[in-house]
Amino acid sequence: QVQLVESGGGLVQAGGSLRLSCAASGRTFSRYAMGWFRQNPGKEREFVATISWSGDSTVYADSVKGRFTISRDNAKNIVYLQMNSLKPEDTSVYYCAGGRSYYSGSFTTAYDYWGQGTQVTVSS
Numbered sequence: 001q002v003q004l005v006e007s008g009g010g011l012v013q014a015g016g017s018l019r020l021s022c023a024a025s026g027r028t029f030s031r032y033a034m035g036w037f038r039q040n041p042g043k044e045r046e047f048v049a050t051i052s053w054s055g056d057s058t059v060y061a062d063s064v065k066g067r068f069t070i071s072r073d074n075a076k077n078i079v080y081l082q083m084n085s086l087k088p089e090d091t092s093v094y095y096c097a098g099g100r101s102y103y104s105g106s107f108t109t110a111y112d113y114w115g116q117g118t119q120v121t122v123s124s
Helices: none
Strands: 004-007 010-013 018-024 033-039 046-051 058-060 068-073 078-083 092-099 118-123
Touching: 004 092, 018 033, 018 092, 018 118, 033 068, 033 078, 046 068, 046 078, 058 068
Parallel strands: 010 118
Antiparallel strands: 004 018, 018 078, 033 046, 033 092, 046 058, 068 078, 092 118
């Protein structure tokens, strides 16, 4: 069992930056692909970024490519999402997810564990 806890959300002006963190429990973190998703009320959960368990493969949604960076520190059991040049449309609840595979991709069904979410609000 893996527990995921996100932090780092908040209110930021458009053009600003935030770094989200996701701390994972358990000793097998390095064997989980990790991903970030986001969801607004009444909408489906949307893929943001994913990283393989070794950290050598990353994939981003087109909407965040070039602005967001996903990374992980397997020694600390943490995955990060650095968000730069934030836009009002990035406002959402951001969720961390873990998948029991080398690479889990962009579908929510490929992930086995989810955090509780952290709110990011970008003002114009």
